[in-house]
Amino acid sequence: MFITREIDYAFRAVRALAGGGKLNIKQICEQESIPTEFGYKILKKLSRAGLVTVIRGQGGGYRLSCDPDHTTLLDIASAISDSLFLNECVENGYDCINNTGDRKCMVNRELCRIQKVLDAELRAHSLTEILQADDQQTPAE
Structure with a gap:
């Protein structure tokens, strides 16, 4: 699955x-309904990717270190998972068993698209x- 719970x-x-x-961590997890055990793991990966800064010590926490104007959902997802494919058959180098001779696998072609x-x-x-659009959203949407 592409968008895992961890990526969400x-x-x-x-x-x-x-x-x-x-x-x-407590504020982040409570505000966003993230189980704390996932929160630590996720923030560690985001920190390694340079998207988040860890502030250590008493009164520490986390701060966004990336530029939100130049950070996309793909950047965030890539920080969490190396494999961002719908299915293994769309990965580079995958040899589909249904590609035989002059017949191409139509499912593979559609998944690649x-x-x-x-x-x-x-x-x-x-x-x-994305966040500006979220702020402008009305409760009925």
């Missing part, structure tokens, strides 16, 4: 930090654009 939680954690300032669209959509808008 990473999107939420970054959203919590996008308001600026520093938040501790969908994968390209999904990648483009995840990279199309910055975090700033």
Whole structure:
């Protein structure tokens, strides 16, 4: 599956930090309904990717370290998972057993098309654009 629960939680954690300032793990997890054990793991990966800064010591926490104007959902998802494919058959170098001679696997072809669209959509808008749209959303939407 492409958008795992862990990636969804990473999107939420970054959203919590996008308001600026520093938040501790408890604040992030409560605000975004993330189980704490996932929160630590996710924030560690986001930190390794340079998207989040860890502030150690008493009164420590986490702060967004990436530029929201140039960070996309694809950047966040890539920080969490090395494999961002709908199915293994769309990965580079995969040899589909249904590709024989002059017959191409139509399912593989369609999944590859969908994968390209999904990648483009995840990279199309910055975090700033997404969060501004979220702020403008009315409760009925």
